[in-house]
Amino acid sequence: MHIPDGYLGPLTYGVMYAATVPFWAIASWKMNRTLKAKQAPYLAIGAAFSFVIMMFNIPIFGGTTGHATGATLISILIGPWAATIAVSVALIIQALLFGDGGITAIGANCFNMAIAGVFVGYGVYRLVSMGSTVGSRRRLVAGGVAAYVSLNISALLTAIQLGIQPLIERSSSGEPLYAPFPLSVAIPAMAIEHLFLFGFVEAVITALVIRYFQKNEPEMLG
Amino acid sequence: MTIIKKLWIGIGILALLSPLGLIIPALLGAGGAWGEWEIDMIEKIVGFVPEGMKRLADSGKAPLQGYAVPGQSKGLVNESFVYILSAIIGIALAAAIMFLLAKLLVRRKKGH
Numbered sequence: 515m516h517i518p519d520g521y522l523g524p525l526t527y528g529v530m531y532a533a534t535v536p537f538w539a540i541a542s543w544k545m546n547r548t549l550k551a552k553q554a555p556y557l558a559i560g561a562a563f564s565f566v567i568m569m570f571n572i573p574i575f576g577g578t579t580g581h582a583t584g585a586t587l588i589s590i591l592i593g594p595w596a597a598t599i600a601v602s603v604a605l606i607i608q609a610l611l612f613g614d615g616g617i618t619a620i621g622a623n624c625f626n627m628a629i630a631g632v633f634v635g636y637g638v639y640r641l642v643s644m645g646s647t648v649g650s651r652r653r654l655v656a657g658g659v660a661a662y663v664s665l666n667i668s669a670l671l672t673a674i675q676l677g678i679q680p681l682i683e684r685s686s687s688g689e690p691l692y693a694p695f696p697l698s699v700a701i702p703a704m705a706i707e708h709l710f711l712f713g714f715v716e717a718v719i720t721a722l723v724i725r726y727f728q729k730n731e732p733e734m735l736g
Numbered sequence: 737m738t739i740i741k742k743l744w745i746g747i748g749i750l751a752l753l754s755p756l757g758l759i760i761p762a763l764l765g766a767g768g769a770w771g772e773w774e775i776d777m778i779e780k781i782v783g784f785v786p787e788g789m790k791r792l793a794d795s796g797k798a799p800l801q802g803y804a805v806p807g808q809s810k811g812l813v814n815e816s817f818v819y820i821l822s823a824i825i826g827i828a829l830a831a832a833i834m835f836l837l838a839k840l841l842v843r844r845k846k847g848h
C-alpha cells in the first residue's frame with residue numbers, strides 16, 4: 515500500500531502531509547521526554563525491521579501482491595510514538611532511495627501505515643490485553659488481533675484516499691486527473707485482499723515474534 | 737548473547753530471505769500491489785493515463801528504483817542478489833537514521 519506519485523492529487527497529498535507533520539512533531543517531543551539513551555539501539559532495530567518486513571511481497575489471487583508493515587509489533591515493543599518515527603523512517607527511505615511509494619505521497623503513506631497503523635494497532639493491543647500478564651495467551655491473541663485490525667485500517671485509509679480522487683480531482687470535462695478508480699472499486703479491492711490474506715500475515719508475524727519474546731526475553735514486552 | 741545481538745541476527749536472516757518477496761510472486765505470476773501500477777499498466781487497465789498522473793508520476797529516478805540497480809542483468813538470481821543488497825542498505829540506513837534521531841532527541845533535554 516505504498517501509494518506512488520501521481521495517484522493522489524495535491525488536495526489530498528497536501529492534507530495528508532498536514533495531518534502527518536503534527537504527529538511527527540509530537541512523537542519527537544514525546545521521545546525527547548521519555549526516551550533513555552539505552553533505548554536507541556532498540557529503536558534502530560524497529561526501523562530496520564519495518565524496512566525489511568515490507569520487502570516480503572505476498573501474492574494473492576487476482577495477480578496483485580501485498581506486505582506486512584510491522585507497525586503494531588514495533589509499537590508494542592518500543593511504544594507508539596517511537597514506532598511512528600521508526601516506520602516513517604523506513605517508509606521515507608523506501609520512497610527516496612528505492613522509489614517505493616511516491617515523494618508527494620510520503621505524508622499519506624506515513625499517515626496510513628506509520629501513524630494510523632501504529633496507533634490503531636497499539637490501541638487494540640492494549641485494549642485486548644488489558645489486565646493480562648506478559649506471558650499469557652491473551653497477550654499473544656491481542657497482538658495478532660491488533661495487527662490484523664491495524665493493517666486493515668491502513669488499507670482502508672489507502673483505499674479511501676485513492677478512491678476519492680475521481681470525485682475531487684477532476685478535469686473540466688469530468689475526467690479523473692489522478693487515481694482513476696472510484697471508491698466502489700478501490701475499497702473492495704484493498705479490503706478483500708487485506709481482510710482475507712495480508713491481515714492474517716501481519717497477525718501471524720506479530721504473534722510469532724511476541725511468542726518468541728514471551729519465551730526468551732519477556733522484559734521486552736513488559 | 738545480548739538481546740540486541742540476537743535481534744540483529746534475526747534482521748540479518750530476514751534480509752537473506754527477502755528474495756522470497758520476489759520469487760514467490762514471480763512463481764505465481766503476480767504483478768505489483770493493487771493501486772501501485774506504473775503508467776503503462778494504468779493505460780492497459782483503464783485505457784488512458786490521467787493528466788495529473790502523467791505529470792506527477794516519477795520517471796523512475798530514485799537511485800535504486802524498484803530495489804534494483806540500473807542496468808542490472810535480468811533473471812531471478814541477479815534480481816535476488818540485488819534485492820538482498822537493497823535490504824542490507826535499507827536496513828543499515830533505517831537503523832542509522834533512527835539511532836541518530838534517538839540520540840539527538842535524548843540530548844535535547846533541558847539542563848542536559
